[in-house]
Amino acid sequence: MKKKVAFLSNTVTKPINRFLPQYQCSSFGINTIAQTLNTSIDTDYLIILLDINYFASDGFLSDKSFNKLADLVSLLKIFRDNNSAKVILSNTAGNFLDINSSINIQQHRKVFDLNQQIDKINNIEDMTVLNIYQLVNYYGFKDFYNIKNGFLFQAPWTKVALIAIADAIIENINLFNNIRKKVLILDADNTLWGGIVGEDGVDNITVDENYPGIIYRFFQQQIKHLKDSGLLLTMVSKNDLSNIKEVFSKRNMPLKWDDFVIKKINWNSKSQNIKDISNELNVGLESVVFLDDSDFELEEVNSALGIDIIKISTNNPVENLTIFEDLLSIKTLNISNEDKHKSEQYLVQNERKNKQKEFTSIHDYLCSINMKITMFLNNTSQIKRITQLINKTNQFNSTTKRYSESEILKMMEFYQIFSFSLIDKFGDLGLISVVIVKDNNIENFLLSCRVLGRMVERKILYLLTKSNNAALTADYIKTTKNHQIESFYGQLSIEDKVDDKGLKKYYFPEKIDNVDFIKEKK
Amino acid sequence: MIRKVILDSVAEVNKELKSEVLSNLNNDTLIFENLDSVAVLDLVIEIENKLQQEYGKFIQIADETVMDEIQTPFKTLLSLTKFIESKVKE
Numbered sequence: 162m163k164k165k166v167a168f169l170s171n172t173v174t175k176p177i178n179r180f181l182p183q184y185q186c187s188s189f190g191i192n193t194i195a196q197t198l199n200t201s202i203d204t205d206y207l208i209i210l211l212d213i214n215y216f217a218s219d220g221f222l223s224d225k226s227f228n229k230l231a232d233l234v235s236l237l238k239i240f241r242d243n244n245s246a247k248v249i250l251s252n253t254a255g256n257f258l259d260i261n262s263s264i265n266i267q268q269h270r271k272v273f274d275l276n277q278q279i280d281k282i283n284n285i286e287d288m289t290v291l292n293i294y295q296l297v298n299y300y301g302f303k304d305f306y307n308i309k310n311g312f313l314f315q316a317p318w319t320k321v322a323l324i325a326i327a328d329a330i331i332e333n334i335n336l337f338n339n340i341r342k343k344v345l346i347l348d349a350d351n352t353l354w355g356g357i358v359g360e361d362g363v364d365n366i367t368v369d370e371n372y373p374g375i376i377y378r379f380f381q382q383q384i385k386h387l388k389d390s391g392l393l394l395t396m397v398s399k400n401d402l403s404n405i406k407e408v409f410s411k412r413n414m415p416l417k418w419d420d421f422v423i424k425k426i427n428w429n430s431k432s433q434n435i436k437d438i439s440n441e442l443n444v445g446l447e448s449v450v451f452l453d454d455s456d457f458e459l460e461e462v463n464s465a466l467g468i469d470i471i472k473i474s475t476n477n478p479v480e481n482l483t484i485f486e487d488l489l490s491i492k493t494l495n496i497s498n499e500d501k502h503k504s505e506q507y508l509v510q511n512e513r514k515n516k517q518k519e520f521t522s523i524h525d526y527l528c529s530i531n532m533k534i535t536m537f538l539n540n541t542s543q544i545k546r547i548t549q550l551i552n553k554t555n556q557f558n559s560t561t562k563r564y565s566e567s568e569i570l571k572m573m574e575f576y577q578i579f580s581f582s583l584i585d586k587f588g589d590l591g592l593i594s595v596v597i598v599k600d601n602n603i604e605n606f607l608l609s610c611r612v613l614g615r616m617v618e619r620k621i622l623y624l625l626t627k628s629n630n631a632a633l634t635a636d637y638i639k640t641t642k643n644h645q646i647e648s649f650y651g652q653l654s655i656e657d658k659v660d661d662k663g664l665k666k667y668y669f670p671e672k673i674d675n676v677d678f679i680k681e682k683k
Numbered sequence: 684m685i686r687k688v689i690l691d692s693v694a695e696v697n698k699e700l701k702s703e704v705l706s707n708l709n710n711d712t713l714i715f716e717n718l719d720s721v722a723v724l725d726l727v728i729e730i731e732n733k734l735q736q737e738y739g740k741f742i743q744i745a746d747e748t749v750m751d752e753i754q755t756p757f758k759t760l761l762s763l764t765k766f767i768e769s770k771v772k773e
Contacts, residue, residue: 175721176728179699303741307731310745316724320732 166330167204167246169197171215173316174208180327191215198236201243206334208291209233209250210326212317213272220256222271230278241285241567248288249333252276254297254305286548286566289333289494296325336494342469343444345387345491346435348453349398349405349426352473353381353416358404363411376478381415383485388420391500392491393442393507395423397434397451399458402426422507431458432465442507443610450491452484497545499591509588510611516587524678527615531586533682534617536624539573543580546592550607557608557618559646560638575599577629581621583612584682594621602666603635606646618649620676626669637665685767688737689760692729696722710761720750723757730767744770 163185168174171191178186187204189197191211216226237248255272259265272294282288297305304321311317318326350357354377355367367374368381388394394416398405405426409418418424423441425434431453439446446468453459454473463470469490474480485491493500513530520526537543548566555561564572572578581594593612597605603625608618626633635650647665651657654667690708696718697705704717718726727745734742744767748754756766 173721173724176725179725182699307728307741307743307745309743310724310727313745313747314724314727314750316728318728320728323728 165204166206168208170210198240204246207246207248213253247337249291251291251293252279254294341493342450342490343448344393346395346451351454351475363407380481385415390496391503394421395438396421397425397431400426432462528678532679533584535582535682537580550595554607555642556610557646559606601631620679623673623675626673632671633669635667688733695729696725708760715755715757
């Protein structure tokens with residue numbers, strides 16, 4: 162059964178349908194925009210494709226254009242409440258006709274400001290931006306627009322544009338459903354720089370401001386951006402450690418030694434090193450991508466592990482600059498604050514593990530790291546992270562009930578949705594737990610796996626009991642992964658019962674012992 | 684050359700329409716009659732795209748007569764060929 166795509170546009174969008182044969186397409190005229198967005202639409206995806214004339218008056222943007230966008234965003238929020246369809250809203254490329262350069266610059270500034278505002282809809286659940294501005298820059302205004310056809314038929318797109326827009330729509334739809342890779346595993350020689358450091362020497366590898374070294378710098382910069390978007394970088398290289406370290410200390414490069422959370426620089430097989438990385442990071446092999454210039458190494462890894470591999474070109478390194486453009490599995494629609502600091506979080510976590518080894522008992526260690534926990538109630542500003550935790554946590558999750566952002570916002574009117582953040586002497590771990598309570602019953606209790614084993618759950622149950630000033634009960638639905646919470650509830654409860662639907666209810670005493678070494682932060 | 688551009692463009696648009704008439708074109712085949720308005724637009728876009736590839740420049744073929752049942756140059760293959768030839772010469 163084909164998924165449904167509905168267009169809402171001030172242009173004729175039917176010519177795009179030809180390039181979206183995998184979808185069942187329909188369209189709504191812009192005159193019905195308020196009516197359309199106020200009702201429930203039977204579609205999986207709503208594409209709002211607006212050319213400049215929607216915002217502009219006679220082709221030119223003005224301050225009124227921003228009011229029109231604000232009205233549209235208000236309508237979209239109403240739409241969000243009544244529909245489950247995912248929304249893709251186009252930004253705008255503006256009018257590139259050069260009437261007068263100062264007017265043109267003014268208009269471009271307005272286009273830029275308008276697009277910045279449009280970009281904010283990325284913060285609304287299941288909404289994203291179709292980057293028409295980028296497409297027009299890539300293909301050129303004259304190859305993208307047919308002005309006369311725009312006026313004659315309200316169909317301003319050339320065939321080039323129609324295909325590009327259809328491809329961008331498909332990519333955005335795929336990204337809505339994409340499970341993103343977590344780790345990039347990179348070779349070093351002839352991948353991060355040109356040449357082999359062990360043979361050519363640190364001064365002769367190419368990674369500088371001249372051709373072809375400049376290409377490797379650009380490639381490294383792309384990788385650095387991927388790191389900043391939440392991918393963990395690791396390195397696997399058959400080399401002497403001292404050689405690679407020397408490159409990072411002597412050569413000025415965009416990527417630094419500490420950008421890589423794990424470095425496996427040795428003479429072991431690459432498949433073994435990749436397996437070790439997967440174990441150390443606690444991520445499955447399906448979540449990693451391996452990049453190398455050597456067919457031998459790629460084949461060895463592929464046959465041993467069957468993971469995604471990417472060939473790096475040594476003959477024409479400029480080709481490498483387009484690798485990530487087409488690699489959907491590393492793309493994401495939204496970059497959360499959490500994503501931006503993933504590498505740092507991993508390194509701090511590693512430091513915690515190393516410190517832990519210095520203590521003879523886990524209790525002594527936990528007492529030494531100055532944990533402070535903060536409790537929040539129905540905090541809408543944390544909605545993105547709360548939703549992420551509810552939908553991603555599997556191990557310590559009492560019922561694995563999943564909720565969307567809008568559902569959680571609605572629940573906050575009737576439920577107590579507690580959230581907890583944690584800091585310790587190594588750094589801020591951010592929001593690490595969510596507990597959903599109704600009438601003194603814990604309907605869902607979940608804790609990020611990053612803080613398992615720190616007795617944080619005990620402290621949270623203590624705080625909840627204290628806050629509600631009552632004996633609590635808790636629901637538990639068994640899954641293949643959530644046995645930890647069953648034993649936690651079992652240790653602290655005084656009674657449990659299973660109903661005929663398989664729901665287990667635990668009964669806790671009125672007082673739960675405090676965990677002194679985790680301080681409450683007001 | 685222009686005839687080939689038109690035949691290829693009609694074939695492209697007809698992939699979706701699957702019209703038997705349009706898959707066996709001769710000079711007198713009624714094209715416009717066998718297209719809905721979106722398909723006419725598709726055909727305009729296809730022809731403009733192929734002309735740009737052939738001649739290396741954009742040649743605008745659409746005007747206010749295109750969708751006009753009586754005046755349309757898209758009536759038959761012959762009329763469309765003559766019309767495009769005149770546009771290319773402009």
